Amino acid sequence: MANEGSARIAFIGAGNHATQSLYPNLAHIPEFELVAVCDLVEDRALAASRYYGAPEFFTEVDAMLDCVSPQGVCICGPAEMHFEVGLQVLRRGVPIFVEKPPALTLRQAEELARVAADSNAWGMVGFMKRFAPANVVTKEFMAGETFGTLSSISLIHGCGPYDNMRRMLLFNGIHLIDLARYFAGDVASLFAYGFHDGASGYAVSATMQFASGAVGHLNMNSGHTWTDCFEQTYLSGTGAGILNDGSRAVEVMSNAGRFAEGKDMELFGWSNRYYVSGNMAGWASGGHYTRGYHGELQHFARAVLRQAEPTATLEDGVEALRMVEGILESIKSGKAVALSRPAD
Numbered sequence: 001m002a003n004e005g006s007a008r009i010a011f012i013g014a015g016n017h018a019t020q021s022l023y024p025n026l027a028h029i030p031e032f033e034l035v036a037v038c039d040l041v042e043d044r045a046l047a048a049s050r051y052y053g054a055p056e057f058f059t060e061v062d063a064m065l066d067c068v069s070p071q072g073v074c075i076c077g078p079a080e081m082h083f084e085v086g087l088q089v090l091r092r093g094v095p096i097f098v099e100k101p102p103a104l105t106l107r108q109a110e111e112l113a114r115v116a117a118d119s120n121a122w123g124m125v126g127f128m129k130r131f132a133p134a135n136v137v138t139k140e141f142m143a144g145e146t147f148g149t150l151s152s153i154s155l156i157h158g159c160g161p162y163d164n165m166r167r168m169l170l171f172n173g174i175h176l177i178d179l180a181r182y183f184a185g186d187v188a189s190l191f192a193y194g195f196h197d198g199a200s201g202y203a204v205s206a207t208m209q210f211a212s213g214a215v216g217h218l219n220m221n222s223g224h225t226w227t228d229c230f231e232q233t234y235l236s237g238t239g240a241g242i243l244n245d246g247s248r249a250v251e252v253m254s255n256a257g258r259f260a261e262g263k264d265m266e267l268f269g270w271s272n273r274y275y276v277s278g279n280m281a282g283w284a285s286g287g288h289y290t291r292g293y294h295g296e297l298q299h300f301a302r303a304v305l306r307q308a309e310p311t312a313t314l315e316d317g318v319e320a321l322r323m324v325e326g327i328l329e330s331i332k333s334g335k336a337v338a339l340s341r342p343a344d
């Protein structure tokens with residue numbers, strides 16, 4: 001029996017990311033009833049089920065699906081298994097929340113989306129930046145009159161070392177790529193340069209032309225350490241600019257946004273800076289909230305209950321993979337790449 005108003009959701013994977021960033025949100029999401037945990041490593045499945053209150057634990061996906069018949073399934077394993085396990089769940093007509101990347105290739109991502117549609121199911125991809133409150137309010141501001149029409153977007157992300165450029169883009173760059181699409185829509189064409197220092201230092205610099213006509217730039221690099229990552233997004237409209245700093249602060253550069261008129265002087269160069277306050281009690285003060293993990297899981301549960309439309313969808317996952325392939329192709333060929341879609 002489901003608790004009233006909550007979706008019966010099972011979880012596959014009880015490794016680092018799941019236990020550090022995902023399960024801790026569940027007690028704060030009334031729409032999410034954790035009914036089972038599955039991990040190949042029994043101790044992990046048992047520990048997560050006890051710690052996060054799931055009544056059952058399993059080491060085999062089909063056994064869990066047969067036994068608990070969940071209404072939705074979260075998948076957070078090594079990226080190599082997302083495609084196979086995603087198909088396994090979707091073919092039963094059960095919606096999935098799958099961590100990024102949803103698959104390792106564009107073709108696999110397309111197959112996930114196709115099988116979901118054929119099975120009358122759907123999927124969400126763990127692009128949590130869409131649920132980071134700073135990004136949500138930025139998007140809301142962009143829809144208002146003051147911002148006007150988006151003309152450009154720049155995204156920068158520096159992370160820790162990687163052992164190859166494709167993995168850096170698939171595992172980290174993919175968040176920025178989805179964020180670019182969240183704010184600016186589909187990319188029509190791009191041109192990218194790549195850098196490699198011969199060891200673990202990679203950088204990608206890509207110029208983008210969006211279907212809307214806006215232009216953009218993406219800088220993704222592995223020049224930092226894993227304890228010192230960096231992220232900024234800058235958007236310009238026809239009436240204002242917005243700087244989004246690491247999902248913690250949003251700076252609005254617009255005359256209309258002044259907090260006081262400054263009657264007796266001419267004001268130059270003033271902007272408004274809004275912070276996601278850390279001065280809150282409980283979960284709302286921490287990274288689970290500000291980085292969007294709480295929001296994405298609550299949204300998944302609501303989508304399972306048909307209270308919300310799923311986002312980011314498996315189709316968004318396809319577009320993110322299309323961008324990754326396009327960037328790598330442009331770096332290799334030294335040419336601009338038009339991103340063609342099946343409907344084009």
Ligand SMILES: NC(=O)c1ccc[n+]([C@@H]2O[C@H](COP(=O)([O-])OP(=O)(O)OC[C@H]3O[C@@H](n4cnc5c(N)ncnc54)[C@H](O)[C@@H]3O)[C@@H](O)[C@H]2O)c1
Pocket residue numbers: 012013014015016017018038039040041044059061076077078079081085099100101126128171
């Ligand atoms: N969104 C983010 O900010 C973010 C951050 C870090 C990692 N991630 C993603 O989270 C995922 C997990 O990363 P991690 O570092 O926690 O990995 P991990 O290796 O610590 O955990 C993966 C777990 O999945 C289990 N597993 C593997 N195959 C399985 C199967 N077939 N059935 C059941 N369990 C299975 C493993 O035993 C392991 O416990 C990756 O896809 C990664 O890209 C996302």
